[in-house]
Amino acid sequence: MVDVIRVRPAGGTGGGPDVTEPADRPRRRHAAPRHTYADDGPVAVSPAESPSAVFRRFWPWVRPDRYWLPVAALLMVAGAAGEVVSIWLFKELIDQVLVPRRFAAFWPLAGAMVGLAAAAGVAAFAGDYTTARVAERFILRLRTAITAHLHTLPPDTLHTRRHGDVVARITSDVQRVEQLVASGVIQFVTAVISMVFSVAAAFYLSWPLALAALATAPVFAVAARRFGGRVQELSRQARRRNGALTAVLEESLALSGLSHAYNQQHREVARVDEEGRSLMRAELATARVGFLYPAVLDVLEVVGGLAVVGLGAFELSRGALTLGGLLAFAAFLTQLFGPVRTLSGLVTMVGAAGAAAERVLELLRVRSPLPAPARPVPPPSGPATLTCERLRAGYPSHPGTVVLDDVGFTVAPGQVLAVMGPSGVGKSTLAKLLVRFMDPLGGAVRLNGVDLRDMEVTAVRQAVTLLPQQAQLFHASIGHNIAYGRPDASPAEITRAARDADAHAFITALPDGYDTVVGENGFQLSGGQARRVAIARAFLRGTQVLVLDEPTAGLDDRAAANVLGPLQRLMAGRTTVLITHDHALARHADAVYLLPDTRAGTSPGHPD
Numbered sequence: 001m002v003d004v005i006r007v008r009p010a011g012g013t014g015g016g017p018d019v020t021e022p023a024d025r026p027r028r029r030h031a032a033p034r035h036t037y038a039d040d041g042p043v044a045v046s047p048a049e050s051p052s053a054v055f056r057r058f059w060p061w062v063r064p065d066r067y068w069l070p071v072a073a074l075l076m077v078a079g080a081a082g083e084v085v086s087i088w089l090f091k092e093l094i095d096q097v098l099v100p101r102r103f104a105a106f107w108p109l110a111g112a113m114v115g116l117a118a119a120a121g122v123a124a125f126a127g128d129y130t131t132a133r134v135a136e137r138f139i140l141r142l143r144t145a146i147t148a149h150l151h152t153l154p155p156d157t158l159h160t161r162r163h164g165d166v167v168a169r170i171t172s173d174v175q176r177v178e179q180l181v182a183s184g185v186i187q188f189v190t191a192v193i194s195m196v197f198s199v200a201a202a203f204y205l206s207w208p209l210a211l212a213a214l215a216t217a218p219v220f221a222v223a224a225r226r227f228g229g230r231v232q233e234l235s236r237q238a239r240r241r242n243g244a245l246t247a248v249l250e251e252s253l254a255l256s257g258l259s260h261a262y263n264q265q266h267r268e269v270a271r272v273d274e275e276g277r278s279l280m281r282a283e284l285a286t287a288r289v290g291f292l293y294p295a296v297l298d299v300l301e302v303v304g305g306l307a308v309v310g311l312g313a314f315e316l317s318r319g320a321l322t323l324g325g326l327l328a329f330a331a332f333l334t335q336l337f338g339p340v341r342t343l344s345g346l347v348t349m350v351g352a353a354g355a356a357a358e359r360v361l362e363l364l365r366v367r368s369p370l371p372a373p374a375r376p377v378p379p380p381s382g383p384a385t386l387t388c389e390r391l392r393a394g395y396p397s398h399p400g401t402v403v404l405d406d407v408g409f410t411v412a413p414g415q416v417l418a419v420m421g422p423s424g425v426g427k428s429t430l431a432k433l434l435v436r437f438m439d440p441l442g443g444a445v446r447l448n449g450v451d452l453r454d455m456e457v458t459a460v461r462q463a464v465t466l467l468p469q470q471a472q473l474f475h476a477s478i479g480h481n482i483a484y485g486r487p488d489a490s491p492a493e494i495t496r497a498a499r500d501a502d503a504h505a506f507i508t509a510l511p512d513g514y515d516t517v518v519g520e521n522g523f524q525l526s527g528g529q530a531r532r533v534a535i536a537r538a539f540l541r542g543t544q545v546l547v548l549d550e551p552t553a554g555l556d557d558r559a560a561a562n563v564l565g566p567l568q569r570l571m572a573g574r575t576t577v578l579i580t581h582d583h584a585l586a587r588h589a590d591a592v593y594l595l596p597d598t599r600a601g602t603s604p605g606h607p608d
């Protein structure tokens with residue numbers, strides 16, 4: 001029997017907060033005609049962060065491997081030190097074998113050089129591998145942490161972002177951040193220690209030459225500062241463009257059916273091309289500055305080298321230095337420039353990684369709009385009564401616009417309440433409130449009298465199952481999709497749920513039965529089949545409260561009739577809110593609630 005509980009006129013009186021004054025009347029947004037894809041440029045700019053703030057913020061993900069950082073640095077320094085010592089042996093080779101032509105001294109020196117090279121090679125290999133391990137483990141931890149963080153956000157918060165851009169931040173931006181806080185640190189420490197070694201050795205060999213070689217050092221420092229800052233600025237653009245390209249690509253592939261149907265493939269190609277060009281320009285601008293820096297260093301290196309050779313010739317002529325000493329000095333100079341080059345490379349890398357870090361941090365700063373309760377109440381275990389009390393709801397993206405106002409009803413255990421109303425009246429918004437995907441602006445949703453806001457979001461979902469409008473299937477086997485809400489379910493339980501949902505017959509007719517992989521979003525299934533798989537999933541979960549959001553939407557009469565039986569079985573004995581346009585389906589409810597229409601100038605709610 002269908003019993004109309006209540007029909008409320010638009011902006012009605014009594015109960016809810018007063019929104020009847022024209023000036024205060026909730027506004028509905030009317031989207032202006034739009035012919036472009038997005039009005040916000042590629043993706044939003046993330047706030048700038050100082051390198052030290054970036055380092056502090058990411059340290060927790062480096063921390064578990066903090067002892068490996070000095071180990072890696074030491075191994076790499078050992079490798080570098082081996083090279084310094086081998087240069088020293090080379091000096092001895094010249095001064096003790098070549099100049100005095102004493103071949104007997106050759107073998108011990110040659111043996112020492114080979115042994116040293118092998119030891120240095122092993123140390124360098126171990127250092128590089130340890131660095132790579134620290135780096136990869138950091139990336140893994142951070143990526144997992146960001147993903148976990150994103151999953152604390154309700155779907156609407158996540159959907160306001162471009163998914164492709166989020167993916168770019170979790171993949172390529174995270175990789176760059178790693179260079180800054182893990183491998184970058186090791187490289188920095190190694191380069192500094194190697195530099196100290198080389199400078200000390202150079203001073204030991206000849207302090208006038210060492211001073212001449214270091215004369216250009218201040219110019220290096222100034223150049224590093226200027227180039228580093230510029231690279232960071234340009235990298236910000238490049239990272240944003242990279243996010244935008246991934247976002248466009250993702251959207252373009254997801255909507256390929258639409259572009260084919262409307263013969264707009266060329267426009268999708270053009271969009272990707274356009275974003276690709278923007279990215280290319282940004283990357284080339286960064287590369288120009290990034291590559292100019294080593295070129296400037298090259299000139300400085302030549303100037304330093306010439307100063308050494310000029311002064312070295314003088315020192316040689318007055319006998320203050322041996323030929324071997326001069327050649328060794330020249331070799332040290334290249335050793336010295338090695339770390340200097342590494343450090344200068346780090347300058348541009350820090351700039352690029354800093355820009356990526358800002359984007360990752362911005363993502364980590366997004367907070368869930370659903371506050372956690374101070375004293376969480378556990379979910380009801382037995383029969384549940386669902387109550388909506390003077391519910392008022394709107395979206396933060398449209399402040400001042402009220403979608404639902406003064407919505408009130410009670411659904412007793414085992415009852416089915418059909419919620420109806422014209423398109424856009426807020427039916428799906430109500431569904432989101434009932435599973436706490438969002439909180440109301442006013443009023444409350446209660447389960448056995450407990451406000452959903454007093455429960456952890458996970459507790460709410462332990463008690464309430466939402467069957468969304470779209471079947472939402474993973475690119476996985478049917479069995480996996482059915483057991484998604486209860487991964488511990490046995491094959492027998494999965495089969496029973498599929499039988500209850502009238503899905504068993506078509507599943508067993510598929511080539512691999514329950515192991516058939518259904519493709520992204522279940523594209524290998526018909527709409528009705530996908531819907532029945534989703535119903536089986538809800539069966540298996542078996543919560544006391546069900547929220548069914550348009551379970552027959554998009555199905556033709558026959559497919560809708562096919563899901564009717566499973567739906568009735570699913571709803572039996574459960575507290576159910578059945579949101580629907582479908583009068584045939586609503587007839588199976590115990591009562592019907594017509595959602596009040598808050599839209600200006602529209603008539604009171606009638607079911608379509």
Ligand SMILES: Nc1ncnc2c1ncn2[C@@H]1O[C@H](COP(=O)(O)OP(=O)(O)OP(=O)(O)O)[C@@H](O)[C@H]1O
Nearest residue numbers: 156395397398403422423424425426427428429430
């Ligand atoms: N995430 C959102 N952010 C801002 N506004 C939203 C959001 N989702 C829905 N709205 C707005 O809320 C209003 C109600 O939308 P809702 O999807 O709840 O309606 P509905 O009754 O389910 O419509 P339909 O029957 O067509 O599915 C619409 O005006 C819509 O524009």
